[in-house]
Amino acid sequence: xxxxxxxxxxxxxxxxxxxxxxxxxxxxxxxxxxxxxxxxxxxxxxxxxxxxxxxxxxxxxxxxxxxxxxxxxxxxxxxxxxxxxxxxxxxxxxxxxxxxxxxxxxxxxxxxxxxxxxxxxxxxxxxxxxxxxxxxxxxxxxxxxxxxxxxxxxxxxxxxxxxxxxxxxxxxxxxxxxxxxxxxxxxxxxxxxxxxxxxxxxxxxxxxxxxxxxxxxxxxxxxxxxxxxxxxxxxxxxxxxxxxxxxxxxxxxxxxxxxxxxxxxxxxxxxxxxxxxxxxxxxxxxxxxxxxxxxx
Amino acid sequence: xxxxxxxxxxxxxxxxxxxxxxxxxxxxxxxxxxxxxxxxxxxxxxxxxxxxxxxxxxxxxxxxxxxxxxxxxxxxxxxxxxxxxxxxxxxxxxxxxxxxxxxxxxxxxxxxxxxxxxxxxxxxxxxxxxxxxxxxxxxxxxxxxxxxxxxxxxxxxxxxxxxxxxxxxxxxxxxxxxxxxxxxxxxxxxxxxxxxxxxxxxxxxxxxxxxxxxxxxxxxxxxxxxxxxxxxxxxxxxxxxxxxxxxxxxxxxxxxxxxxxxxxxxxxxxxxxxxxxxxxxxxxxxxxxxxxxxxx
Numbered sequence: 190x191x192x193x194x195x196x197x198x199x200x201x202x203x204x205x206x207x208x209x210x211x212x213x214x215x216x217x218x219x220x221x222x223x224x225x226x227x228x229x230x231x232x233x234x235x236x237x238x239x240x241x242x243x244x245x246x247x248x249x250x251x252x253x254x255x256x257x258x259x260x261x262x263x264x265x266x267x268x269x270x271x272x273x274x275x276x277x278x279x280x281x282x283x284x285x286x287x288x289x290x291x292x293x294x295x296x297x298x299x300x301x302x303x304x305x306x307x308x309x310x311x312x313x314x315x316x317x318x319x320x321x322x323x324x325x326x327x328x329x330x331x332x333x334x335x336x337x338x339x340x341x342x343x344x345x346x347x348x349x350x351x352x353x354x355x356x357x358x359x360x361x362x363x364x365x366x367x368x369x370x371x372x373x374x375x376x377x378x379x380x381x382x383x384x385x386x387x388x389x390x391x392x393x394x395x396x397x398x399x400x401x402x403x404x405x406x407x408x409x410x411x412x413x414x415x416x417x418x419x420x421x422x423x424x425x426x427x428x429x430x431x432x433x434x435x436x437x438x439x440x441x442x443x444x445x446x447x448x449x450x451x452x453x454x455x456x457x458x459x460x461x462x463x464x465x466x467x468x469x470x471x472x473x474x475x476x477x478x479x480x481x482x483x484x485x
Numbered sequence: 486x487x488x489x490x491x492x493x494x495x496x497x498x499x500x501x502x503x504x505x506x507x508x509x510x511x512x513x514x515x516x517x518x519x520x521x522x523x524x525x526x527x528x529x530x531x532x533x534x535x536x537x538x539x540x541x542x543x544x545x546x547x548x549x550x551x552x553x554x555x556x557x558x559x560x561x562x563x564x565x566x567x568x569x570x571x572x573x574x575x576x577x578x579x580x581x582x583x584x585x586x587x588x589x590x591x592x593x594x595x596x597x598x599x600x601x602x603x604x605x606x607x608x609x610x611x612x613x614x615x616x617x618x619x620x621x622x623x624x625x626x627x628x629x630x631x632x633x634x635x636x637x638x639x640x641x642x643x644x645x646x647x648x649x650x651x652x653x654x655x656x657x658x659x660x661x662x663x664x665x666x667x668x669x670x671x672x673x674x675x676x677x678x679x680x681x682x683x684x685x686x687x688x689x690x691x692x693x694x695x696x697x698x699x700x701x702x703x704x705x706x707x708x709x710x711x712x713x714x715x716x717x718x719x720x721x722x723x724x725x726x727x728x729x730x731x732x733x734x735x736x737x738x739x740x741x742x743x744x745x746x747x748x749x750x751x752x753x754x755x756x757x758x759x760x761x762x763x764x765x766x767x768x769x770x771x772x773x774x775x776x777x778x779x780x781x
Contacts, residue, residue: 196650289748291594292614292648298587318588319649326650352588353615354492354622452585 190270192277196327199239199278203328206275209236213330213357215321218242219259219375220268223365227334228272230362239328240269242279247286248316250309254475259375278328285323294318294353296345300453304466305341305477308443317342318349325355333357338364338372340464340479344453364478366392372478384472390438391467394431394445395480398465401427405459406485423459435469443468443475450481460485486566488573492623495535495574499624502571505532509626509653511617513540515555515671516564519661523630524568526658535624536565538575543582544612546605550771555671574624581619590614590649592641596749600762601637601773604739613638614645621651629653634660634668636760636775640749660774662688668774680768686734687763690727690741691776694761697723701755702781719755731765739764739771746777756781 193199203211212235214227231238242265249255262279269277293315295301301314325333335343343361350357365373370392371385380388401413405423412419417426424447431445447456450464466479489495499507508531510523527534538561545551558575565573589611591597597610621629631639639657646653661669666688667681676684697709701719708715713722720743727741743752746760762775 200652289594289644290648291592291596292645293591293593294649295589295591296587297589298585300587323650326652329652348585349588352586353590354619356496356622356625 190266190274190277192266192279194278194280195284196280199276199327202276203237203239206237210331211235211237211239211328212332212334212360213324213328214238214240214274214334215324216240216242216265217244217258217375218265219261219378220265221365221373221375221377223336223338223373225268225272226365227336227362228269228274230360231332231334232273234360235330235332237276238274239276239278239330240274241324241328242269242277243285243320243324245285245316245320246282247319248313250313257379259378278324285320292319294322294349296348296352298348300341300344300348300451303341303448303453304444304446305468308468314342314345318345321346322349322353322355325350325357330357332360334360334362336364337361337481338374338478340450340466340481341453344451347451370396372476374476376474376476379474380471384474387439388471388476390435390440391469391471391476391478394434395465395467395478397434398427398431399480399482402459402463402482422457424457424463431467435467439471441470443470486562486570486573488562488575490574490576491580492576495572495623498572499533499535502533506627507531507533507535507624508628508630508656509620509624510534510536510570510630511620512536512538512561513554513671514538514561515557515674516561517661517669517671517673519632519634519669521564521568522661523632523658524565524570526656527628527630528569530656531626531628533572534570535572535574535626536570537620537624538565538573539581539616539620541581541612541616542578543615544609546609553675555674574620581616588615590618590645592644592648594644596637596640596644596747599637599744599749600740600742601764604764610638610641614641617642618645618649618651621646621653626653628656630656630658632660633657633777634670634774636746636762636777637749640747643747666692668772670772672770672772675770676767680770683735684767684772686731686736687765687767687772687774690730691761691763691774693730694723694727695776695778698755698759698778718753720753720759727763731763735767737766739766 212231214231295315296318306314369389404410404413415430428445432442435442446466447463456463462484464481468477508527510527512520591611592614602610665685700706700709711726724741728738731738742762743759752759758780760777764773
C-alpha cells in the first residue's frame with residue numbers, strides 16, 4: 190500500500206493501473222467497521238482500490254464539530270492496509286483548496302435543501318458536492334463506494350454525478366451496525382457510556398416503524414397501536430409517535446422524516462417506497478440513521 | 486467526420502481513439518473564421534479533434550439574445566469537416582439538461598463577478614461554467630481550445646479547471662479579426678452595414694489605447710495628448726477618453742476596463758500587465774473585444 194498526498198502523485202500512481210478497474214472509497218478517516226465493509230466491497234470488485242482520507246472543512250457547518258472530528262491517521266492506515274487498499278490519497282487542505290480557490294459545485298432542489306440541508310445549512314451539501322467532485326476527478330474511478338447511512342449525501346452525489354456526467358458508477362453498501370443495532374459512525378466514539386446506551390433508541394425506533402408499516406400494509410392483520418395511524422396521514426402519526434418516543438428515551442430528535450428515497454420529497458401514501466430518516470442529538474453528539482422500505 | 490447527439494455515443498466513439506490525444510473545441514455554432522482558427526490549432530496538435538456544437542440556453546441572460554442567436558448547423562458541419570474535425574458532438578437541450586437537472590458549477594470572486602459577470606448577471610458565468618464542465622467531462626480531452634476574444638470566460642474556465650482538478654490543458658488562441666480589425670463574432674452577422682462600419686471604433690479604440698500606453702511607458706518619448714493621462718490614474722483617464730470616443734462614434738459602451746489578465750482585479754499602475762476590455766452596444770447588438778498589454 191502506498192500513501193500519496195497530492196493529486197498529481199495520485200494520478201501518476203494510477204496511470205499504469207488503468208488496464209483494470211479502479212474503485213474509490215472516499216472517507217474522512219476515523220475508520221471503523223462500516224468503512225471496512227466499503228473497502229472489502231471495492232477489493233472484491235476492482236483491480237485497484239483507492240481510499241481517500243480527507244476531513245473536508247467546507248462541509249462542516251459547526252466549527253466545534255470540525256475541531257472535535259476524530260483524526261486517527263496511523264490507525265486508519267493500518268485498517269486500510271488490512272482491508273487490501275492499494276493507494277491511500279491523504280491530501281492536506283492546501284492541496285484540495287489552494288489559495289484563490291473559488292469554485293463550488295452546488296445541487297439545488299428538495300434533495301439538497303430538505304432534512305440535512307435544512308438543519309446544517311446550504312453550505313453543507315455544497316461542501317460535500319464540491320469535495321466529492323474533486324475526489325472523483327482526481328481518481329477518475331470506475332466505481333465509488335458510499336454507505337447507505339448517509340442516504341441524503343448519496344442522493345445528492347447521485348444527482349451531481351448524473352447532472353455533470355462524471356463517468357463513475359456509484360455503489361451503495363448497506364449500513365453497518367453494532368450488535369445492538371446502532372449504526373456505525375466515527376462520531377460514536379464521542380458518546381459517553383450512558384449516551385451510547387440511550388442512542389440505541391434511534392435504530393430501535395426505525396425498527397418499530399418498519400414493523401408498524403408492515404402491519405399497516407398487511408391486508409388483514411391487526412393494525413399497530415399508534416394514535417392516528419389509521420387516519421389520513423399515517424406517516425405523520427408515526428412521526429409524532431417516534432419523536433415522542435425518542436424524547437422519552439432522552440434523545441433530542443431534529444427530524445423523523447418519511448421521504449422518497451431518490452428525490453427526498455415527502456411521502457404520505459403508506460404503500461409507496463419510503464426512506465425513513467432520523468437525525469437526533471444524544472448529548473452533544475449529532476447522529477443520523479435511516480431505513481428504506483420498498484413499496485407495498 | 487461523424488456527428489453524435491448523446492454523451493454515451495460520444496464516449497463510445499472516443500473509446501478506441503484514446504491511444505492518441507484528443508482535442509475539444511467547444512462552440513455554439515454559427516461558425517466563422519475565428520472558430521476555424523481553433524479547429525486548425527486542434528487539428529495540428531491532436532490525433533482526434535472533437536467539436537461540440539451546442540447553443541447553451543443557461544448562459545444567455547436575455548431571452549431575446551438566445552432567440553436571435555444564429556443557428557446554422559448545415560453550414561457549421563461543412564466548415565467543421567473542411568477544418569478536419571473527426572467528431573461533432575451536437576446534443577439537444579434535453580440531452581444536456583434532462584428533467585430534474587439541479588446541479589450548478591459556480592465560480593465566485595472578482596474573476597466571475599466583474600465586467601461580464603456584472604453586466605450579464607451571475608447566471609451567465611454559472612451557465613458557462615456548468616456547460617463547459619459537462620462538455621469537458623463528456624469528452625475528457627487532453628486539450629480544450631478557446632478564443633482570446635472571450636477573455637473573461639477563459640479566465641473563469643481556467644479557474645474552475647484548476648479548482649475542480651479537471652484533467653485538461655487549456656489552449657487559448659489569438660482573437661481572429663477581419664481586415665479592418667473587428668473581432669470575428671457570430672453576433673457580427675446581426676449588424677446592419679452602417680452598424681458594421683461604426684463597430685470598427687471598438688478595435689480602433691483598443692489600438693489607440695495600446696499606442697497611448699506604449700508612449701506612457703517610453704522613458705523619453707512625447708506623452709499622448711489625452712487629458713489627465715499624466716496624473717495619478719492614467720488608466721482612469723484613458724477610460725474616460727475611450728468612452729467619450731466610442732460614444733462619438735455612435736456606439737454605446739457598457740465598460741472600458743483595465744484589469745489583471747488572470748484575476749480581473751482592476752489595475753491602476755501603467756507599468757503592470759493589463760487586459761483592456763470593452764463591451765459595447767452597436768444598435769441592438771452587444772459586442773466585446775480586448776487586448777492584453779504585457780508589463781513594462
